[in-house]
Amino acid sequence: MVGVTIVSSFLSLLFLILLALVKYFDKLWWTPTRIQKRMASQGIKGPSYKLIYGNGKEIISMTKETMSRPMSTSSHDISSYVLPHDHLWTNICGKSFLQWYGPQPHLTIGEPESCKAILSNKDRICRKPKPPYFVKKLLGDGVSMAEGEKWVKLRKLATHAFNGESLKSMIPEMITSTEVMLERWKNHEGEEIEVNKEFKLLTSEVISRTAFGSSYLEGKNIFEMLTELTLLFKNTYTFRLPGISMIVNESLRLYPPVIHLVRETEKEVRLGELNVPANVQLRVPNLAFHHEPEFWGQDAQLFKPERFSEGVAKATNNNMVAFIPFGMGPRTCVGMNFAIIEAKIALSMILQRYSFTLSPGYVHSPINSLTVSPQHGVQVILHSL
């Protein structure tokens, strides 16, 4: 009797272990292999899946290699630099291709119509993927990461906070914050300053002022001071506005903060000519689109703000996905107008007071660390006007 019990519990333990192994292998081998075959049969190629790591090792070594050698300061051709693996595999496999971050498949979609379908999500083909743990820790449970009903609620709140009227009321705070920065710069005229750090400070200053406000009395005093400033500002603002808008857009085209927009299939979906299985991450490669000569012409890699002189539609030849620095569709970045207004205010206030030259010490090395940023900062020398 005792023998039978021992044998049967041993067998059930063995069964459990086997089951776990099967599950593990399914996740790490059979499913990736199946998805890879399935996509290959539809003409989607890519670097082959490797056990556990996927293409992780290749991706890391290529990225490390580019990060160790700076770009030429005069080049804006950053897509091969920031995303060397995407660049390589696009050249070998075509604009749509499959790559693996561990056992997670990432399908880059090079076809503009399919990208529109993904971002507009009218047919509910996808959702926002769950962020990696460290991103969640960093960004919290905010509107950019939320899904479903929670997203609808947060989005409504955020849209309200960023509507025209509230934005207008934030302008004085943006002006004050820029004033604070310019005050600090007074002690550094003719010297080198690191503007990436300065702009980070400026942004946090603006956010804390607009989000938390100041005390009522403080507010009143500041308000009076600001009415003057705002008046002063309005003249130059309207004067400089068209040019600045083009400069901001051309900078966002060449150096978009986000390099691709990611969604995830919940179920098997039809995307243009493709049948995509469930749980595949779909990538809209906006950095690549922003640099695509097919959309922008042979001078796509040059900084030419005048291409926006007749607006975005004309500049992109009505190709909506050619310029999507803030995304597109229902999940367009809710802070877009806030960010653009802040950039224009800061730029026009700075340019009234200073001209600047790039420091000889500057090293051109844009990298992707959550957003595209200068690996070694941006050192410029200020010249008082």
Ligand SMILES: *[C@@H]1O[C@H](CO)[C@@H](O)[C@H](O)[C@H]1NC(C)=O
């Ligand atoms: C710049 O881009 C924004 C956002 O896409 C757009 O609303 C604006 O009209 C553009 N300005 C110019 C001059 O192209």
